[in-house]
Amino acid sequence: MSTGRGTSRRGTGGRGTDGRGTGKVKLADRTKEFARGLTAALALTVRACPGALAVRIATVLIAGIAPVAASWLLKYVVDNLADGGFRTADLTWAAAGIGLLTVLLAASAAVSAYADGRIRRATSTQAQTELLTAVNRLSGLSKLEQPAFQNRVQLGIQSAQGAERLVGAVLQCAQNVLTLAGFLGSLLLISPVLTGILVAAAVPALFAQLANSRHRADMFWRTSSLARRQIFYRGILTDPQAAKEIRLYGLGGYFARRMRSDLDGINRQEEQLDRRLAVYETGLAVLGALVSTGALVWAVHKAASGALSAGDVSLLVAALAGMQAALAALVGCIAQGHQTALMFGHYVHVTQVRDDLPAPAAPVAPPPLARGLELRDVWFRYSEDGPWILRGVDLAVPHGGSLAVVGLNGAGKSTLVKLVCRLYDPQRGSITWDGVDLRDIPADELRQRISVVFQDPMEYDLSAAENIGLGDLDAFDDHERIRAAAADADVHDVLAGLPRGYDTMLSRMFFPDDLDDPDDPGGSGVQLSGGQWQRVALARALMRSGRDLMILDEPSTGLDAVAERHVHDRLAELRRGATSILVSHRLNSVRAADSIVVIADGVVRESGTHDELMAAGGSYAELFRLQAEGYAQSEGYEEAVR
Numbered sequence: 001m002s003t004g005r006g007t008s009r010r011g012t013g014g015r016g017t018d019g020r021g022t023g024k025v026k027l028a029d030r031t032k033e034f035a036r037g038l039t040a041a042l043a044l045t046v047r048a049c050p051g052a053l054a055v056r057i058a059t060v061l062i063a064g065i066a067p068v069a070a071s072w073l074l075k076y077v078v079d080n081l082a083d084g085g086f087r088t089a090d091l092t093w094a095a096a097g098i099g100l101l102t103v104l105l106a107a108s109a110a111v112s113a114y115a116d117g118r119i120r121r122a123t124s125t126q127a128q129t130e131l132l133t134a135v136n137r138l139s140g141l142s143k144l145e146q147p148a149f150q151n152r153v154q155l156g157i158q159s160a161q162g163a164e165r166l167v168g169a170v171l172q173c174a175q176n177v178l179t180l181a182g183f184l185g186s187l188l189l190i191s192p193v194l195t196g197i198l199v200a201a202a203v204p205a206l207f208a209q210l211a212n213s214r215h216r217a218d219m220f221w222r223t224s225s226l227a228r229r230q231i232f233y234r235g236i237l238t239d240p241q242a243a244k245e246i247r248l249y250g251l252g253g254y255f256a257r258r259m260r261s262d263l264d265g266i267n268r269q270e271e272q273l274d275r276r277l278a279v280y281e282t283g284l285a286v287l288g289a290l291v292s293t294g295a296l297v298w299a300v301h302k303a304a305s306g307a308l309s310a311g312d313v314s315l316l317v318a319a320l321a322g323m324q325a326a327l328a329a330l331v332g333c334i335a336q337g338h339q340t341a342l343m344f345g346h347y348v349h350v351t352q353v354r355d356d357l358p359a360p361a362a363p364v365a366p367p368p369l370a371r372g373l374e375l376r377d378v379w380f381r382y383s384e385d386g387p388w389i390l391r392g393v394d395l396a397v398p399h400g401g402s403l404a405v406v407g408l409n410g411a412g413k414s415t416l417v418k419l420v421c422r423l424y425d426p427q428r429g430s431i432t433w434d435g436v437d438l439r440d441i442p443a444d445e446l447r448q449r450i451s452v453v454f455q456d457p458m459e460y461d462l463s464a465a466e467n468i469g470l471g472d473l474d475a476f477d478d479h480e481r482i483r484a485a486a487a488d489a490d491v492h493d494v495l496a497g498l499p500r501g502y503d504t505m506l507s508r509m510f511f512p513d514d515l516d517d518p519d520d521p522g523g524s525g526v527q528l529s530g531g532q533w534q535r536v537a538l539a540r541a542l543m544r545s546g547r548d549l550m551i552l553d554e555p556s557t558g559l560d561a562v563a564e565r566h567v568h569d570r571l572a573e574l575r576r577g578a579t580s581i582l583v584s585h586r587l588n589s590v591r592a593a594d595s596i597v598v599i600a601d602g603v604v605r606e607s608g609t610h611d612e613l614m615a616a617g618g619s620y621a622e623l624f625r626l627q628a629e630g631y632a633q634s635e636g637y638e639e640a641v642r
């Protein structure tokens with residue numbers, strides 16, 4: 001589904017600015033963050049696929065214990081062969097035991113790969129569903145408009161897909177701990193000192209890897225704005241909607257260069273980190289090799305003097321190799337788990353984000369509008385450091401009355417509409433619905449009572465019927481109502497005439513779900529014109545025409561003169577007796593409203609009926625005169641042409 005014109009125009013915003021670069025977070029907070037991420041990922045896996053997790057735990061036990069058991073059986077075989085006083089049957093059983101363990105190991109590897117696949121699919125689906133559900137639970141827009149929150153969502157989506165990596169890392173750790181404990185126990189029997197040296201040599205590796213994983217998590221956070229922005233550039237470079245401007249203005253190379261520059265920025269930071277990692281890892285690998293070589297030389301020396309048996313040496317060699325491998329894997333998976341858990345913190349943050357509109361302490365279900373809507377001394381700005389857009393707006397829409405809102409570009413008309421829909425709460429003053437403050441009404445219940453056409457409606461990559469049916473999900477399959485709404489919006493003939501009628505996809509991006517043959521020319525969908533899209537959006541809103549309040553924010557933008565006339569007449573009919581707010585720059589279409597307000601400098605500058613405002617000779621009268629003059633000139637031109 002496309003994000004429609006709104007998103008493609010708006011872009012993705014700038015750098016994260018919540019001042020919470022993870023590099024500055026204290027160790028205690030980081031540990032908490034790590035524990036929170038880990039617990040959330042494990043809980044998610046238990047919710048998503050408990051069966052596969054149980055299978056995976058069983059394979060961990062097998063893979064953790066089998067190598068140690070096999071090396072003890074090997075020691076038994078080697079010692080007996082060296083002594084000479086053995087029973088062939090015993091050695092045969094021991095060898096068969098080693099074989100059985102090998103088979104078990106191989107089988108558990110295959111089963112564990114299968115279980116990992118199931119865990120990956122289930123956790124990824126579950127995590128993405130939970131994350132997007134959480135984002136959708138935000139009833140307002142302010143959180144979604146914060147770049148830092150967008151960064152979080154982006155990293156949350158990435159880390160949601162990696163929940164399985166975290167669980168995998170934990171399981172790998174458990175497996176390696178088991179193997180390591182077994183080999184350490186074996187080595188302790190041979191030489192406690194040697195065991196101590198081997199463990200001590202692993203400690204720097206562990207700390208270095210933990211530091212690296214922390215740096216990597218920090219780096220992802222630092223580069224998240226760049227990462228999001230390059231996705232935006234990629235989007236507009238491939239979006240057919242953006243293609244015309246991109247080509248006409250020759251912007252392709254410019255945006256490609258900006259994308260390249262963002263990618264270079266990310267790569268530089270990754271490169272820096274990788275370089276440091278390479279230096280650490282080389283040093284640590286050399287240290288590990290030196291310790292193993294020293295241990296081997298020591299063991300050979302001891303065996304030559306008779307202090308160790310041949311079986312001891314074989315056990316020591318197996319233990320050294322097994323320990324080295326288990327230690328390296330353990331350190332690696334701790335580091336990966338650490339980094340993934342830190343990243344998973346973003347997912348946890350988003351899924352636990354609090355609603356940006358405070359829930360009412362004592363919610364009131366909005367009654368059917370009987371008295372009207374009232375704004376009293378409403379002040380609003382989009383952010384704490386932003387300018388006031390509304391500075392004390394007072395107005396009223398009585399039940400059954402129509403209010404028209406006019407004003408220059410940027411005056412705050414659409415802002416007012418968004419406040420009435422409770423997409424934001426005003427910072428000061430109140431908006432009341434039959435005397436009940438909107439803050440006391442659950443946003444979703446309020447919106448059930450409102451029908452609205454926004455200035456920048458969505459264009460869904462769905463069929464025509466679906467694009468309209470979305471206006472009222474309860475009537476999604478009610479073809480009669482969909483057609484009636486389309487007729488009211490003057491778009492029925494256009495939609496009925498499409499290759500598959502109302503089932504035609506209004507998109508050139510996707511095929512319809514029921515299409516058997518993708519080569520079917522009728523299945524490829526169509527792209528409507530701007531004015532036709534506007535009418536589809538209007539039809540979507542008209543699916544809710546029985547609601548208590550109808551809001552139309554520039555409903556006729558892009559309509560041709562015939563459609564505009566038709567739509568306005570029909571809307572006027574529908575608005576008759578219904579409570580409505582109409583925002584329009586076409587002053588001719590607002591003159592019939594019961595009341596007209598002019599918004600300027602954040603307040604209601606003028607209000608009254610058309611005749612009253614014209615008689616007052618203020619800015620409304622001036623604007624009306626300017627528009628009328630424009631038409632008069634056109635008429636004069638037409639006459640001249642005639």
Ligand SMILES: Nc1ncnc2c1ncn2[C@@H]1O[C@H](COP(=O)(O)OP(=O)(O)OP(=O)(O)O)[C@@H](O)[C@H]1O
Nearest residue numbers: 145382389407408409410411412413414415416455
């Ligand atoms: N989401 C937002 N975040 C920050 N500022 C915003 C946001 N939306 C609008 N604004 C700002 O609020 C002011 C009023 O915008 P609004 O869209 O309400 O004006 P309008 O009267 O509807 O204008 P127009 O006639 O051009 O549609 C503008 O200065 C705009 O930049």
